[in-house]
Amino acid sequence: MPHHTDQIVQALKEKQLRVTPQRFAVYANLLDRTDHPTAEQVLLDLNRDAPMSSQATVYSSLQALYKAGLVREVLLEEGVRRYDANVAPHHHFRCESCGTIEDIAWNEIRDLSVGGLRPGLRVERYEVTVYGHCETCAKTYSA
Amino acid sequence: MPHHTDQIVQALKEKQLRVTPQRFAVYANLLDRTDHPTAEQVLLDLNRDAPMSSQATVYSSLQALYKAGLVREVLLEEGVRRYDANVAPHHHFRCESCGTIEDIAWNEIRDLSVGGLRPGLRVERYEVTVYGHCETCAKTYSA
């Protein structure tokens, strides 16, 4: 339980978001997982035990959190929109076999020289996506 | 007209794809543009003068070309699937103001050390996405 109720409430309030049970639950859920779930996965998780939220509300909560800058969207597969509560700059690794996505800490990829691009372009930020196979899949489908 | 009819026909045949007017047109269209269009944009372009192809056919042509490895999908915005006939490895620049996407030649970004990742991960390839503002937008909304 790495995240305190108070911290979450605090974060929401700072962003002028009303603290409702549903919105709180969505954000807490995202903070507690690192698997970049989709809206539906969050919904399923929230309603695992007892009904907690509806589809429409999860979508709107995610949208609110996104606009507030508390979560980011991760787009690495066609037609799949994932969410991530880790908003600090970082990169991603995607396993081509099982599809899992894991974070790569920002400083694990260094020395990236983006300075040499066409002059006139104003570079603001960048992101690296690494594709390959995770441990498990590398073993299973090894080669 | 940088691409010859014969080359296109040749490329399709090599991939065991039947050469139909529609499929030819879709591929030729992609080869002639660098703006990473969506399926709908390709369709509109093909039917600009006279009806040339249908929605379903453009979708299936793109799918066939994609599976054959003649085009790639580019996913930088939520819910927008773009296509690119440049299948050589390269990076992308996306203007946050006008949304245009342009290619960054592979060798324009060097010295990327992907070796330091968690051992066990088998890295196959990577891609860099750079976000910022293009010349035009940098001027207009300058800061």
Add this chain to the structure above:
DNA sequence: CTTTGTGCAAACGATTTGCAGGATG
């Protein structure tokens, strides 16, 4: 001629929206 592609319209799945009732600040 056998196989594959085309085009229409209907089907689909993820996301969004309209709206009435309910909760938040």
Add this chain to the structure above:
DNA sequence: CATCCTGCAAATCGTTTGCACAAAG
């Protein structure tokens, strides 16, 4: 107590599919 949120159902949008006919090899 004014504003914003929830949840339901209907609407939307891009993409896919079923099928009859046409074209490619």
